[in-house]
Amino acid sequence: MTLSDRLRRIGALHGIAPAAPIPEPAPREELSGFLPCSNMYGTFLMSERLYPLEHAHGRHALQEALACEAGALGVLARDRSMGAFDVSRALFLDTETTGLSGGTGTVAFLVGVAGFEPGGFRVRQLFMRDFDEEPALLFHLSLLLEERTGIVTYNGKSFDVPLLATRFIANRLPAPELDLPHLDLLHTARRLWRHELSELTLASLERSVLAVMRTGDVPGMMIPALYFRFLTERRSDLLEPVFSHNLLDVLSLVSVLAAGARACRGEGERVGERYGVARTLDAMSAREEAVQAYRRALALCREPALERTVRKSLARALARLGNHDESAVEWRTLADRWDDLDALEALAKRAEHRTRDLAEASACVERALARLNSPIYRAVRTHDRRRAALLSRRERLHAKLARAGA
């Protein structure tokens, strides 16, 4: 009995693709647009394209990213120290891999890297025709990295960069410095656009924010299978869509950066984005700028639910600035328009301690308690705690009123 018969009989084949004969290894032909690139570790293929700085990828020209000022970079990274990030010397990086689950057995078979240079924006694609070309590819990548002082990716902090670090170790190659200042635009996108986009893939940003048109694109989850087919069939047409997918991804990194910079300058026309910038500033304790940004977002607000959220953030930011009167104006709007519980609580507190208007405070407490009694609030986890706090405030107010009355 052969091994495969035995394996079949004991049911070891569940979930394994059917057997197929292994074809003779086909010659490694060159692919159009790629040239062989050799070093001490062997040969791999590389393509190069130089885009002029004024090249428009969607609504943004590439050079807009270069114009990104320090303040904007700090906001995009939510880290002031990243203001020193030098876009002109950064490496834009995106990989295509043999698996999406991570772990040592996942390989980056195509690495798109790009960067600005005096004459334009140069995109290189490093491609291995088979697994044995990986060391040569990685070695060349480490040379390219040496010229760069930072990294720009989309989800590279948790995916591309650790994966490459693993590949260097697994191939026993001296690892380049991958721990460079790293602008991961997925994190930026989450902060800036999650208030209006339900999905934050690069492709959805392209559609909704960057105005980049992709045609005939291949879904990311299909890519490993295409590469595996290429390995046995050696048909370069299988990978054409993958190469262009990767190329567009790299170019879109530049556009996301440009779009983000524009948003930080307050030039965007999207209310969610303005709100995202304001929240980021708020989180970075840039209070006055945050207040301005909230107001800019409010100016565009048409949708009541978002307006309520923005106004609430504004009210809190104003209070933190010590501007209690303006804050109270916002809370009052919130209380009048939406019977907002947070607003009623804030107003009650203000009336009790700041303006010492006990009647007003009492009225707010009563309204808040009634509000808390509505079905939506009764189901909320914090219901009991809030109710207890309001009741004790009511008790205290009654005592104060009694004393005042006496």
Added chain:
Amino acid sequence: MRGFPDHDVDRLLDEIRGDAAFQERLTNWKVIPAREAVTAPFPQNIDPRLIGAMKSRGIERLFSHQSEALERAARGENIVVVTPTASGKTLCYNLPVLNELLARPESRALYLFPTKALSADQLDELHGIVTSTGGDVKTFTFDGDTPADARRAIRSAGHIVVTNPDMLHSGILPHHTRWVKLFENLKFVVLDELHHYRGVFGSHLANVIRRLKRICRFYGSNPRFICCSATIANPGELASRLLEDAVTVVDKNGAPSGEKHFLLYNPPVVNRELGIRRSVIKESRDVADRFLEKGCPTIVFARSRLTVEVLTTYLKEKMSRRHKNPELIQGYRGGYLPTERRAIEGALRDGSVLGVVSTNALELGIDIGSLEVSVMCGYPGTVASAWQQAGRAGRRQGRSVAVMIASSSPLDQYMVAHPDYFFGRPPEGAVLNPDNLVILMSHVKCAAFELPFEDGENFGACQEDLDELLHFLEEHRVLRHVGNRWHWMADVYPAGDVSLRSATTDNVVIHDVVNDRVIGEIDWPTAPLIVHDEAIYLHQSRQYQIERFDYENKRANARPVEVDYYTDAESKTDIKVLDIFEERPAPGGQRAHGEVAVTTLPVLYKKIRFHTHENVGWGYIHLPEQEMQTTSFWFSYGENDHQTLGVTAEEMGLGLKALANILSQVAPLFVMGEPHDLRAVAMVQSPFTRRPTVYVYDNHPGGVGFSERIFEDCARLFRSAGELVGGCPCPDGCPSCVGPALEIGPRGKELAVRLLALGGMEDRGVLSGQGLSAASRPSASAEA
């Protein structure tokens, strides 16, 4: 140490001696005398800080086995330390490891415990020693509960990483590049509770160790292994099969121990025909309460979580009735919160809890101080476990008592009836089969994912199969061979699909449709008999009825119900022999083992009422037959043996059925298996041997080594089974021996005894087993 005066136990022992009813139920009262300590000075070359730390804890000299372990480990030997509970075994690995880490702070060690519960406790002790050395040795637990932000620090800074095999397999090895520091500097791997790594789990672990060594080679390290095992027949063999390397056995225990009284107790028979004895739970309650009433700190071991709850309730009630605080009794089992467990452990140590009822969760190294009495509600399944549980009472000095109370299951009955077996040489040998094809292939895939195989590379001891497997995986597009290496070529994470606790890669998911949640998974091969339509499925002592078993999608929909019956499925099993590995004539027939295909066709199920066991209904099961290839032992009798025995062919069939029943019950004893590890089937005329034949097969696809072991030791198995059946007081068979007379016919029991005698005849020229002394005695007299 506890302040209970010794005479409480003494007085109680006297009282029991004078209690005729109690005495009648005892099948044995063994006194194990106290033993003096054998000590040795600290070996040369031990870091003085470590000696200081020991002395600060009152340890001036080591026990002899500790110092031997330390010396051998320092010399670079792999060792397995075999010592009973409370012999200070943790120092056997903590000392060599800390000595290394104090001398070379860049060194690393990996501790593996079979379950998670152990780690917290081990960690506390270790932290204590480290603190008193003043050295900078960082110890971390890394498991499923470790928060993501702590993981990075553990990977780079942890000197000792404490984890379990499952985490090593699925969380560490596949990400070895994040653990460079650990793997480059790994000096020691500690495997505690080695005897757990047997059967399926052991076969997996051997492969995880192959992968671990492979990663270590890649990073240029070559760690030594320090193993600890409870007393089993073959610790050295087990360790060297797991490690595939030479291992020194350290088994001269130098720790002192107090006098121990070990009582084997059989509840009285209440119904001879049905073989029903008084409930083991109630009996355990009464025995335990006798000791608790006198204020003896007592631990009661129960086999299931449910029994723990029931016994805890019973014992609390007894306390209340005496107007004592019922909180003096506590339950302890998996499923309690870690904080609850820590609190109970602490209360046991300081004496604020008097009695604890536990599953085997407390069998292991958790520190609960020294109790005086251990009561086992049922035989824990292996002799090794029974000794560990008995060892929870009585540490190094003072008298202690262990009482094992038998249930009416055949194994329990055998144990209480055969104290020689129980107290004699350890009878059970752990078996494993790292080259089980299903298991091997799973780990070859995991290993290829971790690092490409190179041409000519070894994977443990299985060179030939490895090449074939790699080619096989290439044909199936899992691997790609290029440039002398085999690269992983699939978009999956193989370790995620492999459970170390199962030999199959497929599971059936059981889904509670009312609460819309998954309540469990079971192995594909056993699913048709457990989750067929209408089956009652028990999960955490809740009943569910299976609404539909979706065979194609491997999913069973269940609905919570409350009924007074359970279901029992019957199937038709057919066995086809594919290959004979070995065949030998035996005096009473012919024995063999080899590869077989087992087909199982579920036929019908019965509804059986709880307590009365009456049949209250049945139904057909409509499911396709299942085929499994595995390994089997078989024994065939002479073609005309039924005539020689003076019975009809039909009676012979029933006798063989009785034989199969008892063999499947007793066989796990010899291989340290669980009841579901083995199945037995009898055929009056097996199509393969054309003779009356009984097959005992490994119930895991591919086999994990059980049947080979049974083949080697079959005469002893048959004799032990014969003694058990002969000693059972039932007239015509009962569930405690060959099965009820209803099932095996009026002559089934008698025939089984005769067939067992034929199979148990001494095989001349082959050294069979270890001279079971009970074998020479007439087998029919019951001691009870």
